[in-house]
Amino acid sequence: RLYCSSSNATTPPAPTSTSITNLTIANKQQLYITDAVTPGSVFFLPHGTRIFNKLITFMKTQQRQYGFEEVITPLIYRKTLWEKSGHWENYKDDMFRVDGADLEKEAYGLKPMNCPGHCIIFDRLDRSYAELPLRLSDFSSLHRNESSGSLSGLTRVRRFHQDDGHIFCSKDQIKAEITASLKMINEVYSIFKIPGYKLLLSTRPESYIGELSEWNDAEAVLKEVLESTGQEWTINEGDGAFYGPKIDVILKDHTGKEHQAATIQLDFQLPHRFNLKYNSKENGVQLQPIMIHRAVFGSLERFLAILIDHFNGVWPFWLSPRQALIVPVSSNHLEFAKTVKAQLNNDASNAIHDYKFHIDIETRNETVGNKIKEAIKKGYTYIIMIGDKEVESGKIALRKATERKTENLSVEEVRQRFIDLEKSYE
């Protein structure tokens, strides 16, 4: 079992039909590529990057509501750190070693997890009980040296990103933090309309560290919180990590295959290895915090694969990398099309939080029918038709690519519609 993991690198899904569906859609929509010069690392093309970045922006917005503070931490660390964290002993073969010209003295490891870096941040400053729970978040890329034969699309990779988070808290804060984490998971998954995920509690294994009473208390808290969600949950007796019990969230793809996404793991061990302390309310008394590893998406790459499968390439407007295609009926309407695009995007403004959309103009010399067919194939969410009538009336014809119903709206009304769709995550 992997020491201190906020993902499931030990039991990843094998290549499946999901990956194949993914690849067809990914190619058609030009979302990402891979290359033999770096097996298991994904190149996100512009349209894939749009989805990836939207997911991260979305998650940062949600995490802010739950009191997380983002940090940016290094990628390479000396062996000393990995010895301290236990990775060198337990996980060395799954890590990439890094060497440089003047590094003969000590090897570096390319990080497979963010936790040790976050422990360094916790440890550096003098911490008070008043700062707890301290919730750090990190979207850094992580590397794990999976065997080349096992690599597959987005679901089993060597380089991936997590919406990683570590909560440093006192014992009596565990319950509230787990409750909040499960609430956040539920809120996020509802927004993506992912049906029926499974909650899985893994309990104390035969070989464990820490006090038995500590384990019993922690498991009791987790069960109590799981019960209070009203959701179905199952137990995996003895399948917890040796350093603490955990809750995993399991999603199904359209073939019924299960994928682990979110995770919440209690950890009594890493704070001990790093000798983390905070000043308690009692003058002069220092206590050790508990650490909770948690991720809501889990691996961003794997979550994206699940979304591609879930939406089957038909993205909701807010996530769509091609939100609208403006189709001028003839070349006479091209100028008006450009004006409409600029207005829909409020191009006059370069403010940081202005709503900007992914809108293209179809400029090829094709029949309108072919242009629409192509737009649907490429995955555009909306089509905006512009002909003589639209130029005259100033109203543009808006339709969903997958529906025949057309609405005639002013440019301002369409912009407001688009803003409302993004605001409500639809």
Add this chain to the structure above:
Amino acid sequence: RLYCSSSNATTPPAPTSTSITNLTIANKQQLYITDAVTPGSVFFLPHGTRIFNKLITFMKTQQRQYGFEEVITPLIYRKTLWEKSGHWENYKDDMFRVDGADLEKEAYGLKPMNCPGHCIIFDRLDRSYAELPLRLSDFSSLHRNESSGSLSGLTRVRRFHQDDGHIFCSKDQIKAEITASLKMINEVYSIFKIPGYKLLLSTRPESYIGELSEWNDAEAVLKEVLESTGQEWTINEGDGAFYGPKIDVILKDHTGKEHQAATIQLDFQLPHRFNLKYNSKENGVQLQPIMIHRAVFGSLERFLAILIDHFNGVWPFWLSPRQALIVPVSSNHLEFAKTVKAQLNNDASNAIHDYKFHIDIETRNETVGNKIKEAIKKGYTYIIMIGDKEVESGKIALRKATERKTENLSVEEVRQRFIDLEKSYE
């Protein structure tokens, strides 16, 4: 001279008094730390991450206006790639080597630049003249194995980030692209109110590749564009890279020391090494694109150091990691303070582009005078006082931390003030 660099790793500034100023402010404001487990890699603490992320969000907004498309590219690549790009021959000692359990057959290199990865993306798809100029942007972290003795704060590091961009274009598009790049640099630096930067043109060195006529044409274009800016520029005869001429942008810190920030580099070579082609207007005729390497901030870490020096720790509101501190006069006013904070941040909304601010509440049991003194020391931009009068009238007392003038405004007016400041980058 470094092959194909969009930064100046060859002539970085040595440790200076600027770094020392930086460190004092960075410690006082808790912006970042470094640690012996990874020399030359910066840990951005929550407040440093706020500034860092704001700079990136800002740059993405600006780049969108200039037609850049972001991509996300891998960090490790096989030796084969670095041989093709010329890095293995010319730059191997400055790169980190990466090894894994089953990687004996071929070494990997941790990328010092994004250019080869972008060439792979250009090369993968069938490219048409209609797609040019293709402008790719990338904010990936980069690693260069600087000697440990030379490392210093944020200005000389082993891990850094760039607002990196590569423009693939035809020869007759060079002039427009360079003009746009210089315009963007000017707009960005104006927003930061950085006074008097220097433009430096480096021309053909004694040892060069490509045609002499190509060089002459390119240098003539660069000179013409520089002249048309109306800004002062100087020439560095023979100091260009062997693959093309370049324009560097030099900033001064408060001690007068110069730092390279933005760069624009023409490259005739890399497209050749990667055998990049696009289909021209003429049926069946393929042409080789020119590549322009450009960065506006340059190294984000170094630019942040320049900003810390430039603002001397007094951040403009939009960049401030501590935008406001709410000071309740007594514990009776704490509840109202919390309501005010929630309203200022529009906590009820979790929309992606809503304006959210960095606002704290001072909860310690101190005199008001001490609370204000502490707020100024920590670098808060605004202070909001809340006492009986404010609770009764619903108007809150807003003052800049560094000024004595107080305004009494409704919460909605303060939120609007904050939004306006962010929108206008003040």
